[in-house]
Amino acid sequence: MSDPSHQSDSTDAADSSRPADSSAENPNSAQTTIYAVANQKGGVGKTTTAVNLAACVAEAGYPTLLVDIDPQANATVGLGLSKQESPTIYDVLIGDATIAQATNATEIENLSVVPSAPDLAGANVELPRIAGSETILRDALESHRGQYRFIFFDCPPSLGPLTVNAMVAADRVIVPVQTEYYALEGLADLLDTVGLIQRELNPRLVIGGLVMTMHDGRTRLATDVEDELRKHFPGLLFESVIPRNVRVAEAPSFGKPVTHHDPHSAGAGAYFELAKEVALRG
Ligand SMILES: Nc1ncnc2c1ncn2[C@@H]1O[C@H](COP(=O)(O)OP(=O)(O)O)[C@@H](O)[C@H]1O
Numbered sequence: 001m002s003d004p005s006h007q008s009d010s011t012d013a014a015d016s017s018r019p020a021d022s023s024a025e026n027p028n029s030a031q032t033t034i035y036a037v038a039n040q041k042g043g044v045g046k047t048t049t050a051v052n053l054a055a056c057v058a059e060a061g062y063p064t065l066l067v068d069i070d071p072q073a074n075a076t077v078g079l080g081l082s083k084q085e086s087p088t089i090y091d092v093l094i095g096d097a098t099i100a101q102a103t104n105a106t107e108i109e110n111l112s113v114v115p116s117a118p119d120l121a122g123a124n125v126e127l128p129r130i131a132g133s134e135t136i137l138r139d140a141l142e143s144h145r146g147q148y149r150f151i152f153f154d155c156p157p158s159l160g161p162l163t164v165n166a167m168v169a170a171d172r173v174i175v176p177v178q179t180e181y182y183a184l185e186g187l188a189d190l191l192d193t194v195g196l197i198q199r200e201l202n203p204r205l206v207i208g209g210l211v212m213t214m215h216d217g218r219t220r221l222a223t224d225v226e227d228e229l230r231k232h233f234p235g236l237l238f239e240s241v242i243p244r245n246v247r248v249a250e251a252p253s254f255g256k257p258v259t260h261h262d263p264h265s266a267g268a269g270a271y272f273e274l275a276k277e278v279a280l281r282g
């Protein structure tokens with residue numbers, strides 16, 4: 001694929017010398033960066049990463065929107081909403097609601113969410129029947145660029161129509177990688193898909209970075225996988241590594257990001273660090 005490097009532009013809104021950027025009163029002054037959190041493997045930490053990154057940057061004062069595009073609706077529930085919200089992202093994708101109508105506030109200041117629900121699974125069948133369906137999410141969000149500083153998509157565990165919609169609408173892809181055996185399996189396919197979408201549908205799209213999740217630095221396997229990742233993807237790995245941490249695992253059952261459930265836990269600390277890197281990259 002072509003250059004997947006991070007773009008660091010001079011309009012970096014993480015620069016604290018630009019006070020308007022962290023002001024919810026004047027959100028239209030900020031540029032928006034849209035991140036798709038994607039990996040077609042399930043259980044690698046996509047939802048956990050999307051929810052906690054969104055919570056951290058929101059807490060830092062940036063108006064932030066999390067769009068749940070996984071029919072499992074784990075991000076929706078992890079932010080304290082139910083799987084029975086209406087309207088949802090499904091209604092937006094089939095043209096029955098707008099993003100504004102589907103947007104809900106959360107308990108976290110500056111963080112809004114567009115919920116998902118199990119019926120979103122139907123979109124995998126319905127979207128391919130609609131001409132030009134790859135751009136529905138991008139078009140729906142167009143008028144919201146500028147309203148939020150950051151938008152995150154929590155993608156489903158596939159490279160199907162929903163993930164394609166996310167990648168077409170996104171500026172960058174964040175790839176959570178669990179440092180386990182088979183961690184690298186599928187990464188080539190994922191990077192190929194990003195390259196294809198970049199060429200065909202969204203020239204802006206780049207890899208924002210790979211983040212190691214559920215890392216257990218005491219095991220030989222985890223450190224071997226880390227070495228492999230550093231060898232294969234130099235420059236693409238975030239410095240911050242997310243440790244395996246029970247507080248992270250239990251936070252969703254409280255409907256909260258770990259950064260609110262237990263801000264002093266190792267998991268929360270790691271997500272705060274990752275969020276700083278993300279904000280610095282703009
Ligand atoms: N750093 C972590 N430490 C412990 N458990 C984690 C951590 N990250 C994720 N988990 C747990 O692992 C499971 C899969 O994570 P999840 O974010 O839902 O993955 P995905 O969205 O890729 O399927 C969930 O039960 C989650 O709570």
Ligand SMILES: [Mg+2]
Pocket residue numbers: 046047048070072074155
């Ligand atoms: Mg998930």
